[in-house]
Amino acid sequence: GAGVSQSPSNKVTEKGKDVELRCDPISGHTALYWYRQSLGQGLEFLIYFQGNSAPDKSGLPSDRFSAERTGGSVSTLTIQRTQQEDSAVYLCASSLVGSSTGELFFGEGSRLTVL
């Protein structure tokens, strides 16, 4: 596709269940980011993949959160044993090079609601 694609667009789950959120970046973009957007909290950095380098996981809030990027393209963000405070919009972005010299292109996000 022409832009960053995220799925599902909406996910409602019960507390304690695991969820997977998928991101398909723009073809050829080597950098991929996950952010979390909560009401009044702005955009919280979660994890950053750049090419074959080890990912920057410094923003992951707990060990229940993990992400992988297969084949340098599609990424999956996994949240295990979801909690109500995990409810947020999870945004994925990609760029051609590192963010400092290029523009980030964002998907429309996956809205997660944990009941």
Add this chain to the structure above:
Amino acid sequence: AQSVTQLDSQVPVFEEAPVELRCNYSSSVSVYLFWYVQYPNQGLQLLLKYLSGSTLVKGINGFEAEFNKSQTSFHLRKPSVHISDTAEYFCAVTLTGGGNKLTFGTGTQLKVEL
């Protein structure tokens, strides 16, 4: 580590009036600065960016921002707003040198009224 502060969570303004959205950053080293806009029910898109050179940068939709190193600010301005400018605006910073994550502020909701 770098950080961004957007002091105004909401800014109401009448159509055709000027507007300034404030952004201050904190970093001990050189940075690149960005403004992103999120229209209702849409993803974020780049409004403008400062990498180097002229401190006054112009972006899409008539917006501009000025990098002020001494005041560590990167305020966003528009001389005359339109209803369609109603959106959330995010300031962001990253370290120069490549391969660094983008740190966002908490956002400013601009509401343009008739």
